[in-house]
Amino acid sequence: MDLNAEQTRAAEFAGDDVLVLAGAGTGKTSTIVARVVHLTQSGVDPRRILLLTFTRRAAREMRHRLTQQIGSSAKTVPTGTFHNFCLQYLRRWPDLFECGSLTIIDRDDQLQLMKLARANVVGKDAAFPKSAELANYYSYARNTNRPVAEYLAEFTDHDEDGIKRISAVLQDYTKRKHECRYFDYDDILHLFARQLHRSRIVREKMQSRYDHILVDEMQDTNPLQWLILDGMRDPAKLFCVGDDAQSIYAFRGADFRNVHSFTERVSGAQVLKLEENYRSTQEILDLSNWLLDQSALGYDKHLRAARGPGIKPVMVELDGDFEEADWVASDLMQRHEEGDPWRDHMILTRSAWAARSVEAALIENDIPYRFIGGTQLLQSAHVKDLLSLLRVIDNPADQLAWMRYLTLWPRIGEKTAATTISKLLGMPNIKVISEFLTDQYRTNPRLAESIAECLTCWDRPSDVIGAATDKMTPLLEKKYDDWDRRSKDFKLLRRLALKHQSVGEFLETYTLDPITESEASNEDVDDLVTLITVHSAKGTEAPVCYLIGVQPGNYPHVRSIGDDEKEEEERRVLYVAMTRAQNELFLTGTRRSHGAYVPHHNRFYQSGGSNTQPYFLSDVPPELVQSDLDIDTDPFDAPITSFRG
DNA sequence: GTTACACATTTTTTT
DNA sequence: AATGTGTAAC
8 A cells, every 4th residue: 555654654653642634535544544554563453443434334445445455354443433333332231331122213213203292292383393403402412412401592592481391392202212212323322421431340341442543534523422532542542533624514513623622632642634635636626725715714725636637627507407417417428438437427416305306317317326315225114114013023112113003004093003002012022912912903903913923033034024025015005106116125125134133133233324225226236326415425536526506505505594604514515525526526506596595594595686695606716617508509400411511 | 083185395414 | 205284084
C-alpha cells in the first residue's frame, strides 16, 4: 500500500491519542487500514483493536480492505457501528447491563408507539406536535445527553405548559416501551453508556478489553457516543478520524465539539492533518472549495488535487423532473454503449423521495441499479405484515406486532384486537396464547394455525418464513392489488433468512442494519449504477457522479431556511455530494422553482423579488463550471437533411 | 359499537 | 406508498 508522508505519519503514530483531520478524498480509509496493519505488525493482538464506523457499509468496506492487506486475520479485528458494538455486549452480559430479552424496534415502530402515547395523554389536538416531532425531541435529547425538559426549553418555542405535556407523552412512551420489552435505537447506546459510567465492573471489563480504539467519521458522533468512547479509553488509545466540513448529522445530535474540543478533552492528544486529495480532479475540487469559501464559517479548507486537472463540472438545467430523469438515463445509456461499466456511475439525491422519477427512468430503460437509502425491504407494508407473525412468537409482549397481526384478519379491527391483546398479555407462553386464540376466533381458524405452524420449525428461520407465507398468502392477496409484485419479496426474505441462526437474530439484524429492496434483490449482480442519498454516500466515491435536484428549495432544503446552523449543514451536504466524484461531476436541476412556504420562518419565498429563496449556486462563477444546454434543441418536426447534400 | 372502504394528504437526512 | 379522515355498512 502506497501512503504519502502525511498518511504514514498518522498510520504509524506512536503517541497515545490522536485526532486525524482528513479532508474529503484524502485517503481516510486507507490510512485507518494502514494503521491497523501497522499495529498488528508491531505485535498488537488484532482482537484488541476496536474499529468503530458510522454505517454498516463503512464497516464492510473497512473489513474488505483489511482482508486484502492482512488476509483472514482481518476477521479477528472487531469492526462495527456503535449500535452494533454496544448491542453485542448487552447480549453477552445481560445481567451486568440489567437487561433481559428485548426486541429492537425501528423508527416506524417508535412512531407508532409514540402515537399511542400521544393519543393517551393529549387526545385529539391538531396543534400539539405530531408523533414524529415528539420522537425527534426524545431522540435528540437522549443523544445529546440532556433532560428532555431542558432541551425543549432551550431549543423550542413551547411554553411551560407545552413542555409539561410533551414530557408527559414521552414518559408514557417510555412506560409502553418497557411493557413491550422494546428497545429503540437510542436505548442501545444509552444503556451501554449508563452502565459504563455507573458500574465499576462494567467499566473495568471494557477498559481492559482493547488497546486501541479507532473511530471513523468522528465529526458525526454525538455526546452520547462520546460518553462511550470516553468511558472506554485510557489505557486504550484513541485514533479518531474526521472532517468538520463533512459534518451532516447535527439533526441527530452530532456534535462538532467532539472534533474541535478533542485536545481539551483528551489531555496530551495530538492533531494530524491529511490535506492531499487523491480522489478528484482539480476542477471538481475548485467548485467544492468555492462552495465552502462562500460560508461565513471559516472552514479554512482548500483541497488540492494530487491528480491534477481534468474536466469541469457540468451544470444542466431541465424543464421538469421527468426531463431530468430522462436526461440522466440517456446519458448513462450512451456511456454504457461506449464501453463504460454501469458500476462507474453514481446518482446522488438529497432525499429518497426526490429520486422517484430517476428510479422510474432507470427501470423503464432497463438500467441495472441499486438504491441505497431507498425503501427498505423490511419497511414495506406486506413484509411488515408477514414479520408481525414472527415477532409475536419471538416476543409475545410485542403489542405493536400483535395489533398488526390480528387486524389483518377479517372482522378484527382495532378495538377487538386491543381487547384480545390485553387478555393475552398475562399469559405465560406462546403455546397458551395460541390455544386461547384458537378458542377466541373460531371463525378465523387460520389465525392460530399460522402460529402453530411456525412453531413446528421455529429453529429454521427460512422454513418459518415459508410456513408463514403459505398461511398468510390468501389474506395478503386480498389486501394488496399489486400482490404479484409484492409476493416476490417473500422469496427473497426466505433466501436471506438462510444465513441466520434464529428468527430473533434474523429480525434483529435487519432492524439494526436495514437493507434496501434493490440491494437485496441484486445481491449477486455487481455491475450496477448506484442511486444513493447524499447522507448514505459519505465515504464512497465513483468516477462519474450525477447530483440530481440541484436547485433552489433543495440546497439549502426549504425546511432549513431561516436557521443559520441548519443552512450551513445543508451547504456541507452539497459539499459532501460534490466531493464524491472522481472524474466527472454533473449537477442537474429543474428551472421551475415555484418558491416555497417556509413554516419555520412563516414566510413565502420565491425566485426573484424581494425575499428571494436562498440557493447556494445562484452565483457560481461561470469559469468554474460548464453549462451544458446544447441538448438536442431541434424542433420535433424538422425535416431530415440528407447527407448527399 | 365496530369494521370496511373510499378519498384526501403528505413526503429531509439515519443508527 | 402509506398514512389520516370521514362515512356507509355490518
